[in-house]
Structures are given as structure tokens and as C-alpha cells.
Amino acid sequence: MPAAPQFAISDLVRELRAIVGPDGVLASESELLAYECDGYTLQRNPPTAVVLPRTTEQVVAVVNLCRRENLPIIPRGAGTSLSGGVLAVDGGVMITLTRMNRLLHLDVRNRRVLVEAGCVNAWVTREASPFGLCYAPDPSSQPACTIGGNIATNSGGPHTLKHGVTTNHVLGFEIVLPDGQVHWLGATPDGCEDVEGYDLRGAAIGCEGMFGIVTRALLRLTPAAVAHKTFLGVFDTVDEASQTVSDIIAAGIVPGALEMMDQLITRALEEAYHFGFPLDAGALLIIELDGLPDGIAAQSTVIEAICHRNGAREVRVAKDDAERAALWKCRKRAFGAIGRLSPNYVTQDGVVPRSQLPVIMRFIRETSERCGLRIPNVFHAGDGNIHPLILYDERDPGQVQRALAAGHDILDKCIELGGSVTGEHGIGVEKIDFMAKQFSTDDLDAMRTLRRVFDPEQRCNPHKMFPGSKRCADFAPRKQAAA
Ligand SMILES: Cc1cc2nc3c(=O)[nH]c(=O)nc-3n(C[C@H](O)[C@H](O)[C@H](O)COP(=O)(O)OP(=O)(O)OC[C@H]3O[C@@H](n4cnc5c(N)ncnc54)[C@H](O)[C@@H]3O)c2cc1C
Structure with a gap:
């Protein structure tokens, strides 16, 4: 593990400025405030x-x-x-890739694109769409998140149910190892896509920034769907909507996207974006079919029948592209609407087998009542990937403790139901305690061994993922919540 810095911060800043120029280093207290945490705000610490x-x-x-x-x-x-x-648990130098954001080469003929790692996800599809192509992984954060971050977390998104997550669309990438070596893993921009030997590209995707710094990536582009049909299923209860999700997949249909929103989040969304959602619905499903028109027509009949069999009071169809876009805008901005409900929230990210969705949704409801905190839900139901949003006010320490306790209980339940403690957001510092619950000691040792191949000194993004990692001083551990 890294030792405390031995030389003055002013010397460090001077040397960093000599490398990247005077405007490329931030080191004052106020500048570092924006970097003391990411979207998980329960722990904070600035980098050096x-x-x-x-x-x-x-x-x-x-x-x-x-x-x-x-x-x-x-x-x-x-x-x-x-x-x-991206929490700097022990200080250190935060290498932020947002200035390395260029799309370097769009190769329409071979359906590939070379980008710098700081390129924003949504920019890739924006540039490829005039050629009938898209970059399929579409995290809801896509107007902001970067390809490097997507690779490090193996991001999913509403449409990755059918089209595959990040690892299915990254052909290769350049990585700077913590000892300064530069390597390409996987297909190189000028080479063929079949690379012999171990799939180190695959091994490094999802490494949560612990293997090195990704600097460039070669991405696969996919033909954009010829047609879409987007349904809004309106249900009185979450149970009915959950059963519908299970039944659609059991019928052999894999929609382009299959998302659920409960009543609390629907009301917040309606207040924010005025889409026209029914405010008294217990749950809404967004079901999107994509592909060729004939296939869509056949699947539509089955989908509507399944919705009605499970008690849907209404199945609306988006009437045109504009309405479809407005619906997705609401869904993808759902976390933004939470500001109307609460000063703070923590997003959980667990997975359960789809057949267990009704059980976990009931458990979340009970947890909300037990903890006295509201927990709206908006999530990738087709993947069984839940995102309960636990609302709290950080000015009340009791609420912080109860929010942490609620999150722990929900993730414990995911494991008990045969699921996992992360679908797409990673372990980071948040879920370290769950690694030993989900994996055996041998599994964890194998992961640590793999990490040491890339980073023998464990200096790259330290204190993440593995049990025994150092914590930030202000972290409120679980056992205090029970006290
Ligand atoms: C509103 C909202 C909606 C979201 N929806 C989704 C969703 O639908 N699906 C999903 O999967 N996630 C989602 N997320 C989570 C998040 O957006 C993703 O994990 C995303 O991939 C992070 O990208 P980033 O550029 O912000 O990375 P950061 O947050 O900056 O970093 C994330 C991790 O990647 C590492 N990292 C970043 N860049 C590099 C690099 N160049 N080289 C090596 N390591 C690097 C960091 O060290 C860190 O471990 C959402 C987040 C928000 C706030």
C-alpha cells in the first residue's frame, strides 16, 4: 500500500505543472472540493x-x-x-481524463471508432448516427459519463438487456500501467479483431480503475434499429408489473429495454418533466421492442397480452419518435428529479433473479417502513437490476445511519435471493463489506492476484473493492446503525 507523501505538496504541484502546463493542475482547497467525492456522497476526502x-x-x-x-x-x-x-481515500494524485475527450477516427466501413478515454459516451452515438450506426451501451448518465469510466465499471444501461454491456462493445484499449508502461489490450485500431492469447482486454474491463489508466479505446459500432415500438404499461401494483417482467422474458422475448418505475419516482418525474404519467399508478413499465417491423408486430401482440393478463389497467404506445424521446428523457433523468423529494439520496445497485423481483420489491417496501425513510425505485427490471433510491437528509445523523442500514439490508437480501450486490455501479468503497459475503476467500485471493499482475504495488485506486481496505475517517460503519 502507498505510504504517506514524503515531499512537499508545493513541489508536487510544481512538477505536475511542468508536465501538463499551469492550467492542468488543481490543488487549492476550493478547487479540490469538487473532487472530494463522486455520486456516492456518504464518504468524502480530497485528493492531494x-x-x-x-x-x-x-x-x-x-x-x-x-x-x-x-x-x-x-x-x-x-x-x-x-x-x-473515485474516492481518494488516502489522498494522492487524481488523473482526470476529461481533457482527453476526442473522437479520433470514425471507421464507418468497419463499424469501429477510436476515441480518447475522456470522450463522453453520448458523443459516440451522436457522431455515428448520421451513418445509421450507434454505440449500444447507454448508461442513463450518458450525457456526462466517459468511455474510460464505462470500461472501468463495465457499464450497462436501459438498452443493454438485449444489446450487451460495455465488454461486448469494446474491441481494445490502451492502458498506462502504474509503473509507466503503455500497453494495448485486445484489438488494435490498425489490426484485425481476432487477437490470440489470453483475453486481457476482458480481464481488465470492470477493474474499477485498479489496473491502470485507460487512455484510448477502440469501440464497436452497431447498426441502429430500423424500427421501435415503445409501450408504457400502467399497473396498480409493483407485484403485477414485476410478474409481467418475468413473464415477458419467460415467453422468449428479449425487448430492447424493460424498465420499471414505482409510484414515488413517477410522481417526482411528472412534477419535473410533465410527461403525462398517471399519478395513481402503482408501477409503470417501459417496454421497448426494436429491430425489423415484422418481428416487432408479432412480439407486440404477445407483450400486450402478457400485460393485460397481469392486470395492466392500460398499455399505451408512444405515438411517434418525439413521444418516445420524451419518455426516455424522463427515464434517464430520473435521478435528477429526486431533488424534489429529498436533499440527499443514495442509489443502491443490486441484482436478483427476475423471478424474485416481486420478493425484493416487497422487501424494499418493508425496509422503507422499518427505517422510516422513503425509497423510490426506477430500474433495469429486465436484467433484475434494482436501483432503490434511499432518501435521507445528511443534516440528521440518525437518517444517515438508517440510510446505510437500509442499503445493507437490501443488498443482504439480494445475496439471499441468489443475486449479486452490483449490477453495474461496481463495488468502489461502498460495497467492500459485501465482497466476503458474496465470494469465497479463494475467489478474493484470485482477484487480488490478478490485480497484482497489473499493479504489484497496489498504488492505482487503492482501498477499493477488497475487504480490509482503509476507510475514510468520517465513514459511519454499519454496526453503529444498529446501536
Ligand atoms: C444519473 C446517473 C445515472 C447512472 N446510470 C447508470 C446506468 O444506467 N448504468 C451504469 O452502468 N451506470 C450508471 N451510472 C453510474 C456511472 O455513470 C457509471 O459507472 C459510469 O461508467 C462512470 O463513468 P465516469 O466517466 O463518470 O467515471 P468515474 O465516475 O469518474 O469513475 C468510475 C470508476 O472508473 C474509474 N475510471 C474512470 N476513468 C478511468 C480511466 N480512464 N481509466 C481507468 N479507470 C477509470 C475510476 O477510478 C472509478 O473507479 C449512473 C450514474 C448517475 C449519476
């Missing part, structure tokens, strides 16, 4: 300095400086992580 490189060479020079001084390195994209993945 933030550096904003513009080239891979600059990243290498910064990494070599950190190696010389035995400083932690924290890779960062847009900071939209919801699990504390």
Missing part, C-alpha cells in the same frame, strides 16, 4: 492534487512521478460513479 492531462505521454509522465514518490493514483472520468469508485 488533480491533474488534467491532454496526451498519453503526459499521463505516463504523471504516473512515473507518482511511482518515484510512491503516491496513490486515482483515475477519474466524469465522476458519476455511484459507489465511491
Whole structure:
């Protein structure tokens, strides 16, 4: 583990400025405030300095400086992580890729695109769409999050149910290892896509910034769907909507997207965006079919029948592209609407087998009543990937404790139901305690061994993921919640 810095911060800043220029280093208290946490705000700690490189060479020079001084390195994209993945637990140099954001080469013929790691996810589809192509992984944070962050967390999104998550669409990438070496993993931009040997590309996707800094990536582009049909299923209860999700998949239909929203989040969304959602519905399902028109027509009949069999009071169809876009805008901005309900919230990210959705949704309701905190839900139901949003007010320490306790109870239940403690947001600092519950000691040792292949000194994004990691001093541990 990294030792405390041995030399003055002013010397560090001077040397970093010599590498990236005077405007590429942030080190004052006020500048570092924006970097003391990501979307998981329950733990905070500023890095020693933030550096904003513009080239891979600059990243290498910064990494070599950190190696010389035995400083932690924290890779960062847009900071939209919801699990504390970019928390500088022990200070260190935060390497932020947001200035390396260019789309370098769009290869329409081969359906590939080369981007810098700080390129924003949504920009890729924006540039590819005039050619009938898209970049399929579409996290709801896509107007902000970066390709580097997506690779580090193996991001999913509403449409990855059918089209696959990040690892299915990243052909290869450049990574700067913590010892300053630069490697390409997987297909190179000028090579063929079949790479022999171990799939180190696959091994490094989802490493949560603990293997090195991703600087460029070669992405697969997918033909955009010829047609869409988007349904809004209106149900009186969450149980009916959950059963519908289970039945659609059991019928052999994999929609492009299958998302659920409960009453609390629907009301907040309606107040914020005025879509026309029914405010008295217990739950809404967004079901989107995509592909060729003939296939969509056949599947539509089955979907509508399943919805009605499970008690849907209404199944609306988006009447045109504008209405479809408005519906997705609401869904993808759902977390933003939470500000209308509460000053703070923590987003949980668990997975259960789809057949267990009614059980986990009931459990969340009971947990909400037990903890005295409201917990709206908006999530990737087709994947069984729940996102309960636990609302609290950080000015009330009791609420903070109860929010933490509620999150723990829900994740414990996910494991008990045969699921997992993360579907897409990663472990970060938030879910370290669950690793030993979900994995055996042998599993964890194997993961640590793999990490040491890339980062023998464990200086890259330290104190994440593994049990025994250091915590921030202000972290409120679970056992206090029970006291
Ligand atoms: C409103 C909202 C909606 C969201 N919806 C989704 C969703 O639908 N699906 C989903 O999967 N996630 C979602 N997220 C979570 C988050 O957006 C994703 O995890 C995203 O991939 C993070 O990208 P980022 O650029 O913000 O990375 P950061 O938050 O900056 O970093 C995330 C992790 O990646 C590492 N990292 C970042 N850049 C690099 C790099 N260049 N090299 C190596 N490591 C790096 C960091 O060290 C950290 O561990 C959502 C978040 C918000 C706030």
C-alpha cells in the first residue's frame, strides 16, 4: 500500500505543472472540493492534487512521478460513479481524463471508432448516427459519463438487456500501467479483431480503475434499429408489473429495454418533466421492442397480452419518435428529479433473479417502513437490476445511519435471493463489506492476484473493492446503525 507523501505538496504541484502546463493542475482547497467525492456522497476526502492531462505521454509522465514518490493514483472520468469508485481515500494524485475527450477516427466501413478515454459516451452515438450506426451501451448518465469510466465499471444501461454491456462493445484499449508502461489490450485500431492469447482486454474491463489508466479505446459500432415500438404499461401494483417482467422474458422475448418505475419516482418525474404519467399508478413499465417491423408486430401482440393478463389497467404506445424521446428523457433523468423529494439520496445497485423481483420489491417496501425513510425505485427490471433510491437528509445523523442500514439490508437480501450486490455501479468503497459475503476467500485471493499482475504495488485506486481496505475517517460503519 502507498505510504504517506514524503515531499512537499508545493513541489508536487510544481512538477505536475511542468508536465501538463499551469492550467492542468488543481490543488487549492476550493478547487479540490469538487473532487472530494463522486455520486456516492456518504464518504468524502480530497485528493492531494488533480491533474488534467491532454496526451498519453503526459499521463505516463504523471504516473512515473507518482511511482518515484510512491503516491496513490486515482483515475477519474466524469465522476458519476455511484459507489465511491473515485474516492481518494488516502489522498494522492487524481488523473482526470476529461481533457482527453476526442473522437479520433470514425471507421464507418468497419463499424469501429477510436476515441480518447475522456470522450463522453453520448458523443459516440451522436457522431455515428448520421451513418445509421450507434454505440449500444447507454448508461442513463450518458450525457456526462466517459468511455474510460464505462470500461472501468463495465457499464450497462436501459438498452443493454438485449444489446450487451460495455465488454461486448469494446474491441481494445490502451492502458498506462502504474509503473509507466503503455500497453494495448485486445484489438488494435490498425489490426484485425481476432487477437490470440489470453483475453486481457476482458480481464481488465470492470477493474474499477485498479489496473491502470485507460487512455484510448477502440469501440464497436452497431447498426441502429430500423424500427421501435415503445409501450408504457400502467399497473396498480409493483407485484403485477414485476410478474409481467418475468413473464415477458419467460415467453422468449428479449425487448430492447424493460424498465420499471414505482409510484414515488413517477410522481417526482411528472412534477419535473410533465410527461403525462398517471399519478395513481402503482408501477409503470417501459417496454421497448426494436429491430425489423415484422418481428416487432408479432412480439407486440404477445407483450400486450402478457400485460393485460397481469392486470395492466392500460398499455399505451408512444405515438411517434418525439413521444418516445420524451419518455426516455424522463427515464434517464430520473435521478435528477429526486431533488424534489429529498436533499440527499443514495442509489443502491443490486441484482436478483427476475423471478424474485416481486420478493425484493416487497422487501424494499418493508425496509422503507422499518427505517422510516422513503425509497423510490426506477430500474433495469429486465436484467433484475434494482436501483432503490434511499432518501435521507445528511443534516440528521440518525437518517444517515438508517440510510446505510437500509442499503445493507437490501443488498443482504439480494445475496439471499441468489443475486449479486452490483449490477453495474461496481463495488468502489461502498460495497467492500459485501465482497466476503458474496465470494469465497479463494475467489478474493484470485482477484487480488490478478490485480497484482497489473499493479504489484497496489498504488492505482487503492482501498477499493477488497475487504480490509482503509476507510475514510468520517465513514459511519454499519454496526453503529444498529446501536
Ligand atoms: C444519473 C446517473 C445515472 C447512472 N446510470 C447508470 C446506468 O444506467 N448504468 C451504469 O452502468 N451506470 C450508471 N451510472 C453510474 C456511472 O455513470 C457509471 O459507472 C459510469 O461508467 C462512470 O463513468 P465516469 O466517466 O463518470 O467515471 P468515474 O465516475 O469518474 O469513475 C468510475 C470508476 O472508473 C474509474 N475510471 C474512470 N476513468 C478511468 C480511466 N480512464 N481509466 C481507468 N479507470 C477509470 C475510476 O477510478 C472509478 O473507479 C449512473 C450514474 C448517475 C449519476
